[in-house]
Structure formats: structure tokens, C-alpha cells
Amino acid sequence: MSARVRRRTVLAGVLGAPLLAFVRPESLSKRSAKFAEVGNSIQMTLSLPSLIRAKDQEALKSIDSGFDTTFEFTLDVWEHGTRELVASRTLVLKLRRDPWKKHYLLRTKGSSGWIKRSFEDRAAAIEAAVTLDGVKICSAARLTRGGEAGPFYFVEILALRNPLRKRGGGEGGTETRRGQGRDAEWFRRLVETLAGERALAEQVVHVRTNPFFLLPR
């Protein structure tokens, strides 16, 4: 995202702040996902290749260097037409080239620990990392069955590549600064406001899926 575009976004955000109460996740760009009911789970399949592009040499080099590339997916299930959040979960994956075994290692943090998958090919490893393949998004019991009459649900996906750590200090402090220190603090805040929202991650994809519904039994 360029600086100009980001500043415009911030400006629009400031001007449109009073309207935030009426903004809904439905306004996000839509991606087509496949949903399936497996047992008591609702599973989703969706690929987000824009999370790491084949042209992003820096990102590819980082993987090849043996550094972990972390993918964090936050999945929020919303009931369409309302502002009701039905369920939310977060998935964390780490991808790196294993310098010991000379292959690509994709680890998924599950409830019982890390699940490892190895790939000889980098492209395959990346594709596996950016694809949510049959991922459980919530329990079917939490959704209402209504068929085509609704209700409808959709999933808001916030995908981050290498989330950046929040820096401490200077944020929300109650200490009253005086003189030049206070001026510097104001200047810093003003500059960072104008510079736009600090990046959450190296790459951010924020989308929503197409609506889905559960068939009545």
C-alpha cells in the first residue's frame, strides 16, 4: 500500500469517523469460498494467494534463509444483515526452509501442538500456507438452519503475513509530559497520524466471503 493511498485512507477515516457506527463487514471485498458441513463442524476452503506473491523476492528470500514466515488468519463468522458476531477463531501457520533437512516445513498450531508438513517445492509449500483447506470455522450448532430462506452467514478474514509486534512506550501513558518532551510527544502523534495507520504486518489481506446457509434437517 503506497504512502499516498494510506494517507488518503486515514483522511477518509477521519472524515468518516461519525459514520463508523454504520459501517459493516459486508463492505469488505468479497472472495468466493466453499463451505461444507462435516459432522458438527462448518468447514471453509479459501485461497488467499495475494498474501505472498511470487514476485515478492524479499519474502521468498526470507523463507529460503530459514526464517519463519508467520501467517495469521482471524476468521470471524457474521450473520448477514446484522452486526452479530457468531464465532471467531485464529489460525497461525509458520513456513520456513528447514536448513537441517533441506526441505520446506509448514507448521500449523493446533489445539494439541504443532502439526508439521514438509514440502520439497517452495511453491507448493506457499500454496499450502495461504490456502485454508477445509478449515473449521465454527460449530454447526451455533448457526441457525433455514435453508435458502436464511439466515445467511459469511466469514470475515483478516490475514496477516508476519504480524508486527506492537511497540511499547508512548502509547496511552498517563504520565504528563512537560515542555519540549510534551511538544515532541504531540509532534510524534501528529506525524504518525498523518503517516497513516502503522502497518499491522508485512502484508495484510482483509476480505469477506460469499454468504452461506445451513440446510434444514
Next chain:
Amino acid sequence: MSASPTRLPTPWWGRLGVRVAAALVVLGVMSVGASLYLARLSVDYFDARLRETLDQSRELAEEVEPVHRELIDAHIEAFRARAQVIALTLGPVGGDPREQLRAVLGQQADLRELTLERPGHDVVRVDRPASDDAEPWQTFDVEVELPAAGVGEGASEGATGAGELRVVFEIDPAIDRRYQALGERQRELGQQRSDQAELEAAALEVVVGAGLVVLLFAIAAGVVVARATTRKATALSRVMARVGEGDLDVRAQARGRDELATLARAFNGMLDELAQAQRRVAYLQRIGAWQGMARRIAHEIKNPLTPIQLAVQQLRDKDPGLDPRFSAMLRTSVEIVEDEVEGLRRMVTTFSQFAKVPEVRTRAEPLARVLREFERAYGHLGDDEGGELHVEVPEHEVIIAADRQLLKQALVNLVENAVLSAREAGRAPVQVRVTVRLDPGEVTLLVDDNGPGIDQERRERVFEPYETSRKSGTGLGLAIVKKIVLDHGGEIWIEDSPLGGARFLLRLRRSDAATAGA
């Protein structure tokens, strides 16, 4: 006194104001521009320094990468060598291979698992129990061929028992942890680098915005200062232009204490004096014209009076007295003619006096002397006619530039006018008071009476010749007074008197030391 002067409205803006404001604005723009340029240079300088530091940090991090790879390769080689050693160690020793493997596992802390596969034998595996860490151990597997001599109890049965030993080493998690931390730092450096341009641009925007705010304030201040400064100058120049056109009633605004206000006050004072001088000259010209006319009238009337009087006296003397009725009528007619001739003669005398008011020749005179002589000359007011004349002589010596005789005449005229007016109005006793008020550089003589006073609208007009409200007045006495006062360079005007009548005020210049000291 004159009508109140006109004060011209101060112009809102002038060319000088525009120029001064423009100069201030240009200076402001230049200052802010220079500040912004310096800010830009500073940002560029520190940005270059920061980028240099970031680049160095990045290079350092990149230099660590091959070292890390070499370290891992060295570890791998070491693991392989150690696996070979373990295989060799197992070879010549007899006994239970499981026990042997356990002994090896117990000796080397980073061994996770040992697996022995030999043809014709069961697979023997010993391992270390896994910990409860969420992050599983990172391990490295090495498989080596067993030496041909065999292992343990099987070795004695034949030399064909070569097998395979699989050794699983635990990798020190610190190696990976440190390397991943390095990757984290590297990513942060990269992010910092990519954020730098945006922060830089934002900082410049803030500085430019602040500069523009300062510039706006500078422009506003410049406009206010320029306007405040040049407005007065513009107003003064406009007043001067009006004066140049002959309008002496305009006055400049003289607010404030700055030099322009002082100049405006001085200019207004000059205009006051100029207007006063103009009025004096006009009055004296009018008086001069009246004097000329009075002189001519006196001359024209005076000449036939004597023959007329002689003729009627002859008529009275030549009356034969034959007819008593005619004689009585003739005497009456002659008396009437003689009375009228006498009246005309008095009028001619007054005209002549008015026409012949001598030229003022001033010299330094003590005011006390003038007042005492006047008091002596007019002291009969109280003795003969039941009036009261009070003359207050100043205690201190006051010297004035005056023609003593004429000034006394002016006082006499004023007192006579006061006495006659008071008598006509039926005031008894008539009170006249002459007092002195000393001011810096000037002295004012105050002549108060308890007469009927003079209406506000007549107070200028009474000094005009032949203007009188008294039945027997000629209207020349006050005109003569004003001419004498103006010839002295002074002023005369009328106010209400505390005695109930009129107060005439004669302001004259002092010529003693008090003039300088005042």
C-alpha cells in the same frame, strides 16, 4: 470662537499600507520558506544517517545468515561423525544390544533415539521420553551402516550381520531461537526502512502546516501593523491635502502616543493657530472697512453741522419778535435742530474715535500697573453711581506685551458696556469685577458683571461694529475692544459669569520669565 473642526475618517487602506504589508508578507514567506528548507535539509541529513545505520544493521544480519548455515552444516557433519563413532562403539562390544544402546543414550545428553536394524534380528529401539513443551524438539536423523564385525551377541554367530543404525539427535533449540530472533530484527529493520519515507513525508507535512500557520499569523500581524502604521500617515496626508485646498476646519486623528500621533497633534495645533489667525485677519479687515466708512461718514456729516448750527442761531438771533406765536415756534424749531445737531456731533465724535483707533505699539508692561491705572481712572463707579467695581491685581509681577493706553481703553469700554447694560436691565447695585487668571505663557483678564448677560448665539456677533442691544449704544465699543485685543495678538470671548451676567475673557501673551518657564 470658531465652529468645531471636521475630523476626516481614517482611510481603511492606502498604497503605503499595501507596500508595508506586502514587504512584511514577503519577509514572512522568505522566513518560513527558509525554515522549511532548513527543516527539509535536516530531515534529509538525519534520514541519510538513519538509512546508513539501517543498511549497516541489515548487512550485519545478512552476514549472519551464511554463518548460521555453516554452523548447521558443521552440526550435521558432527552428528554424522558421532553416529559413526556410536556404530563403531557398538561393534566390538558383546552383550544385549538394547543395553548397549541404552548405555550410549545415557552417556550423550543430546541423543533422542537410537534404532538398530540388522538382518535376521528384531529392530531394537531406545529413546528418551519427550518433554511437555508445546514446541516439539527439533531433531536430526543420521543413518549409518554398522561395521561388518557385528554387534553384541549376534556377532559371534557370523560376520554377515551388518545392519543399520539410526541415530536421532536433538538440535539445540537455542540455535533456532537466536536465528529466528535475528529474522525478527531483520524484518523490523525492513519495516522501519519502508516506514521511514512515510514518516518523513508526514513530518514534512506537519512542518509545512505549522509553517503555513505561522505564515498566516505573520501575514495577519503584518497587515495589522502596516495598517496601524500607514493609516495615520495616509489620514494625515489627506488632511494636508484638504488644508491645501483651503479647508482649515479639518483635523487629523491624533490617537496614540507614537510619532505620527504627535505629528498629527502638532499639525492640528498649527491648523488651530492658522484658523485663529485667519479669523483675526478677517475680523481686522472688516473692522478696517468699517473704520474707513465711519471716517467718511464722520467727515461728510461733521462738515455741514457747524453751518447748520450757525444758521439756526442766526435765525433765532434775527427774530424781530413781532409775532409771539412765530417766535415761540422758531425757538422750538431751533432747539430741535440744535439737539439733533448735537446728537449728530456726538455720533460723529464716536465715529471718529472708532475710525481713529491708533495703531497698537506694544512694550513690556507690568499688568499690575495697567490694572491700577484703570482702577484709578474708573474708580468713580462706586463713588458716584452706586456701583461696585472690584479690580483684582495679581500679587506676583506679571509682565505682558501691551500698549498700556489702548489696553486700559479696552477695559474701560468693557466696564462701560457692562455698567450700561446692567443699568438698562435695572440691576442695582451694578457689580463689575476684573480678575486675572495666570496660565503658562499667557494671562487672561476676566471682566464679570451682573447684567443681563449675552445669549449664546450673539456672543460672536456683539463684536461686530454697530451691533448692540442697548437703546443708547452705538455698537462700536466692543468692536474697538476686540480690535485692540487682536492687535495685541490676543483673543477675546464671552462666557457666563458667576455674577449672573456676562464674562468677557481677554487672553494676552506674557513676556516675562514665566513664558519660558511655563
